Amino acid sequence: MSRKTWSSLDKPPLSEPVLEVLQEFGFKLMTPVQTAAIPLLLARKDVSAEAVTGSGKTLAFLVPLLEILQRRHKETPWGAKEIGALIISPTRELARQISEVLAQFLAHDELEHLNQQLIVGGNSIEEDIAALKQQTPCILVCTPGRLEDLFQRKGDDLNLAARVKSLEFLVLDEADRLLDLGFKTSVNNILGYLPRQRRTGLFSATQTTEVTDLIRAGLRNPVLVSVKEKASVNTPARLQNFYKIVQPEQKFLALLQFLRSPTSSSGKVMVFFPTCACVEYWAEMLPPLLPERSVLGIHGKMKNKRASVVERFRSEPQAVLLCTDVLARGLDVPEIDWVVQWDPPSNASSFVHRVGRTARQGNEGNALVFLLPTEDAYIQFLKLNQKVDLSELQEECVAPQETELKPLVEQLHRLQEADKGAYDKGMRAFVSHVRAYTKHECSAILRLKDLDLGKMATAYGLLQLPRMPELKNYQGDGFMAPSFEVDLTKLTYKNAQKEQARKQKLQTYEQTGSWPGRQKQHMKRTESWDQTKKAKLDAKSKKELRKAKKERKRKAEAGEGGSQRKRKQQYTQEELDELASDIRLFKRLKKKKITDEDFDKAMGIDVDDD
Numbered sequence: 001m002s003r004k005t006w007s008s009l010d011k012p013p014l015s016e017p018v019l020e021v022l023q024e025f026g027f028k029l030m031t032p033v034q035t036a037a038i039p040l041l042l043a044r045k046d047v048s049a050e051a052v053t054g055s056g057k058t059l060a061f062l063v064p065l066l067e068i069l070q071r072r073h074k075e076t077p078w079g080a081k082e083i084g085a086l087i088i089s090p091t092r093e094l095a096r097q098i099s100e101v102l103a104q105f106l107a108h109d110e111l112e113h114l115n116q117q118l119i120v121g122g123n124s125i126e127e128d129i130a131a132l133k134q135q136t137p138c139i140l141v142c143t144p145g146r147l148e149d150l151f152q153r154k155g156d157d158l159n160l161a162a163r164v165k166s167l168e169f170l171v172l173d174e175a176d177r178l179l180d181l182g183f184k185t186s187v188n189n190i191l192g193y194l195p196r197q198r199r200t201g202l203f204s205a206t207q208t209t210e211v212t213d214l215i216r217a218g219l220r221n222p223v224l225v226s227v228k229e230k231a232s233v234n235t236p237a238r239l240q241n242f243y244k245i246v247q248p249e250q251k252f253l254a255l256l257q258f259l260r261s262p263t264s265s266s267g268k269v270m271v272f273f274p275t276c277a278c279v280e281y282w283a284e285m286l287p288p289l290l291p292e293r294s295v296l297g298i299h300g301k302m303k304n305k306r307a308s309v310v311e312r313f314r315s316e317p318q319a320v321l322l323c324t325d326v327l328a329r330g331l332d333v334p335e336i337d338w339v340v341q342w343d344p345p346s347n348a349s350s351f352v353h354r355v356g357r358t359a360r361q362g363n364e365g366n367a368l369v370f371l372l373p374t375e376d377a378y379i380q381f382l383k384l385n386q387k388v389d390l391s392e393l394q395e396e397c398v399a400p401q402e403t404e405l406k407p408l409v410e411q412l413h414r415l416q417e418a419d420k421g422a423y424d425k426g427m428r429a430f431v432s433h434v435r436a437y438t439k440h441e442c443s444a445i446l447r448l449k450d451l452d453l454g455k456m457a458t459a460y461g462l463l464q465l466p467r468m469p470e471l472k473n474y475q476g477d478g479f480m481a482p483s484f485e486v487d488l489t490k491l492t493y494k495n496a497q498k499e500q501a502r503k504q505k506l507q508t509y510e511q512t513g514s515w516p517g518r519q520k521q522h523m524k525r526t527e528s529w530d531q532t533k534k535a536k537l538d539a540k541s542k543k544e545l546r547k548a549k550k551e552r553k554r555k556a557e558a559g560e561g562g563s564q565r566k567r568k569q570q571y572t573q574e575e576l577d578e579l580a581s582d583i584r585l586f587k588r589l590k591k592k593k594i595t596d597e598d599f600d601k602a603m604g605i606d607v608d609d610d
């Protein structure tokens with residue numbers, strides 16, 4: 001499709017203020033998805049648009065949204081309690097980002113009456129309500145959970161349902177992701193509050209069958225717009241995609257070399273890890289080993305700091321951002337030079353979304369995935385499954401040597417010796433990584449039993465092998481133990497509060513001869529994760545699980561220090577998450593939305609695991 005200028009839109013033409021702001025952006029031509037979707041939306045059609053990440057979907061809905069709202073304003077000015085447009089986005093970061101772009105338009109004098117409000121989880125709902133009443137926004141940018149809450153809210157005369165009566169435009173951004181993340185019910189509930197006389201724009205990177213279902217439920221005869229940059233290729237065209245095969249024990253060494261190498265050191269790098277615990281650990285280990293760059297970490301369980309981390313990543317030219325899939329989609333950080341995946345992602349479509357963080361809008365970009373020798377079939381798998389071609393990264397960027405490994409692992413050992421906090425994080429990271437490995441969609445290629453867990457623990461620089469069932473029969477000699485004497489029972493925390501708690505426990509031990517909470521803390525695990533998961537679900541009904549979750553939440557809210565300790569004794573953070581996602585799956589199974597087979601597959605129950 002040939003690209004057109006914004007002013008070439010003529011029936012009807014874009015309004016002056018919108019054109020002026022677009023000019024300030026410096027975007028002369030529309031992108032293909034903008035060229036296709038905007039005229040349709042302006043002509044009062046519902047649109048479901050599919051286009052790769054970075055293809056300019058935000059403006060594809062913001063521009064018609066502003067036009068539609070202005071047009072109505074000219075006929076009947078928007079009332080103080082009227083909401084004209086809703087934009088729903090799956091994550092806070094994305095919502096915030098949309099809201100920032102929108103703010104640039106609303107800064108124009110002639111558009112400022114269309115004020116907006118950002119409504120996302122994390123802030124207090126009371127504040128949201130107060131602001132809604134006071135600012136009377138015409139546009140809401142929200143995440144689905146919080147919006148649903150506000151609709152259901154009774155007794156504080158907000159009555160959001162009444163405010164959306166003359167809604168003109170609904171946008172579901174990253175619709176596929178909304179559904180992936182289990183927001184289907186929320187989205188459907190929200191749709192129930194909205195008038196049917198409205199336009200809807202549904203935007204996603206991939207049209208899944210679930211998106212199609214949603215289209216059926218919520219849209220009137222939508223026009224489907226599908227824009228592929230290159231017909232058969234799923235990733236942005238100017239992206240170079242590399243892989244590097246590394247030995248399991250050298251995985252961290254290889255990453256570090258890469259981050260130190262001139263290949264990557266002149267720009268921003270995003271590094272994806274399989275779990276939140278991995279990000280926590282490496283975000284602590286990496287900075288002292290890479291003092292020349294600023295290293296940031298972000299993951300889904302960080303609630304309040306996320307926005308400021310993203311902001312720092314944006315502003316620092318050579319920053320390295322360690323992250324999980326929370327950030328794999330939609331986030332628009334300009335000029336990321338490299339997207340690195342330390343491990344293959346849990347499913348092939350995440351691969352595309354992760355690498356979609358770079359090479360946005362005509363910029364060049366590079367992506368690198370580290371693979372183990374046992375994982376080389378993944379290259380072919382991606383090619384078949386996602387039509388992504390990977391080429392091997394050149395030697396000069398990364399070539400880990402056996403001789404370099406020992407000193408590096410020793411550095412990791414020393415860092416943990418110096419802080420029990422780091423040691424704890426390392427253990428948790430490793431265990432979570434092993435468990436994440438069993439969740440790979442392509443478990444035929446990525447098999448846990450092919451992993452040399454001892455070597456992997458070496459890459460993590462662990463001081464000892466964790467006690468986990470997967471390691472019970474470990475026969476290999478791949479684990480590199482510390483070369484110096486270290487008494488693990490004497491490690492101390494740098495964090496004063498934690499250290500205080502540890503000392504107290506120690507005291508109790510010295511007085512009574514037994515460790516407080518020890519038994520629970522060292523939950524005896526004799527089964528592998530896969531078996532445990534199934535057993536857990538068999539044993540507990542979903543109701544009980546929910547109750548337990550509520551209780552934990554209550555405890556967590558009751559106070560930081562004490563409750564945290566308590567929580568740790570019962571479940572590890574990973575388990576909590578796992579439970580939450582298990583419950584979600586279980587619900588879907590019960591509602592017959594998925595088959596037993598799907599369920600087992602998703603739970604990894606049929607994983608061939610010894």
Ligand code: ADP
Pocket residue numbers: 027028029030031034051052053054055056057058059330332334360361
């Ligand atoms: P998507 O939502 O499709 O992943 P975004 O809307 O986040 O993509 O846009 C990606 C980048 O492209 C942003 O930095 C945006 O400012 C830029 N962009 C959007 N439209 C244009 C355009 N017409 N010309 C040039 N750059 C554009």
Ligand code: MG
Pocket residue numbers: 057058173174330
């Ligand atoms: Mg987007």
